[in-house]
Amino acid sequence: MTPDEARQELLRLRSSIDNLDAALVHLLAERFKCTEQVGRLKANAGMPPADPAREAVQIARLRALSETSGLDPHFAEKFLNVIIAEVIQNHRQFLDE
């Protein structure tokens, strides 16, 4: 591959990365819209913000999905835990409203 071909290939790959990053942002935005509704529902119904049993099921499911799709299951678990921690923090704020 010539240096010029390598630069072209890099641009092509980065264009796909940019599209995928945009898709991730949109997916996360939809997920947080949904979890906001869950948080308000739970706060109104007197349910606790966190549900460790539900989280364990989700983590097991995502780890299995990761294994079949070639994603590192450890990374998938870490990623989901970061998102869930943010969601629970948001849910706690609804308790004060």
Ligand SMILES: C=C(O[C@@H]1C=C(C(=O)O)C=C[C@H]1O)C(=O)O
């Ligand atoms: C969204 C919920 O609240 C919390 C956040 C979760 C999530 O982000 O997936 C899962 C379980 C709960 O700890 C829920 O109970 O479904």
